[in-house]
Amino acid sequence: MDTSNVHDQMKSAGYGSLAAAAAPDQPIEEGLGLRTGPWTAEEDSILIDYVNLHGEGRWNSLARHAGLKRTGKSCRLRWLNYLRPSVRRGNITLQEQLIILRLHSRWGNRWSKIAEYLPGRTDNEIKNYWRTRVQKQAKQLKCDVNSKQFQDAMRYVWIPRLIERIGGLPESLPDQPRTCTTTTSEFEYWVDTNFVPKTSGSTSSDSYDQVQACSIPTDRTSSGDEFMTYPCSGQYGSENGSGYSQNGINSDIHDFEQIDYCSTGGDTSVENLWNEENIWFLQQQLSDG
DNA sequence: AAGGCTAACAACCGCCATATC
């Protein structure tokens, strides 16, 4: 489904801020005369003009003084998520997907923090991406998006595939908001496709701040969360070879790449990495655990 | 052709932290 212009479609259909026909029957918060629902072009224009003149902040008084029958919260959200000049629109790129996956494995659903590393993208947009794309994959795999199984699938299949699709490791990956100074070698530590989690230890994948590193280059572990941490797993990657065996995962991935690697064509949507064969393969991996 | 389903995204809600009075 090509939704790259969904927003424009919504606009033309009367849904969204620039809908020319939005207004008359829009809900109004009773008593206060406050409007809710989609923003009209006129409201957008008023808000943009006012912010350009007076700057951001003090959203409640801004709403009053600008003559907008909206809550301050609504104005702030509209500005930050849509009207700001720096807001980038359009499909999430593969590089951005990679960053999102990486940062989500590190921080979980801290969307605003993740958004700091994707200039122009809003936390709302990233959150929507996660819910509509990533959670869909988890559903297809019949596992919870926060489960160890799905986390492993992302790390050992999805992310390496993304890197390949991109054409190798990016020249730089932002380890700091906006300014990117990370070297390729640092990035390799993050998604080490040769890495297989060791056995033993407790799992805490649902608590992203407490993810326990169990196989990180020793000179890196001390640096905290700057590098990928792998939750210890008693279920996968055990020393006796069950689940993700020390070498098995990589050879399996290699085989499975041969199956469909060329099938994704020029489409940049990540879900195409997950065709039926991929899902079958992953389900096998998960059920073997 | 019609209805159901899904994807995508804007907008809202509730809670919490911080700032201000």
Added chain:
DNA sequence: CGATATGGCGGTTGTTAGCCT
């Protein structure tokens, strides 16, 4: 120091388009 205002954040809902049956 307490009360109120404001802003930020994550979760959830609502709406529409497009696809599928």
